[in-house]
Amino acid sequence: MSDKAERRAARAVVAEYHEAELRALVAQVGEAIDRHRAGELDAFDVDRVLFQYSRAAKELWKFCNLGRVEIAAAIIRERPPSDWWEHGAPRERP
Template structure:
């Protein structure tokens, strides 16, 4: 069983990860809005980006967990991935099934 300090460290680790990844996801929305304002995207294209953000943010939220056990498991996984130089592409995970099919198996 983890100590109180270890549980707090896990919560801090996951919170920092969650905030950083949300910031990355929001950058996609910001760029889409900038392109909309510049006349490069229409409202429907921006709406699709917002939906992808929403799906990605939901998956990220689920990964980060709500219970202490989930948070501790996520913290260990985050640390293991960082040590191995691995990242989860949350934006990609937020793609709709239709968009994933359109990209094909080699994407």
């Protein structure tokens, strides 16, 4: 396989992974909005979810777009990072 074909295959792996993980993050937001509409969460709770989503999506984006795509694809194939939602969790102050 040529370098160009390998890079194209790696981009496809990363793009598929990015979309699937982003879909899971968006589902968290959708659930929070549904719970807000049902009266289970207040606006501040939803805001915290949106903040966490933003941080998690940025971390996911950085993983998928910084550095060589072949390296990201190899990591995804071998041991994909887990739980981007937790990567976006605010740090607790001591």
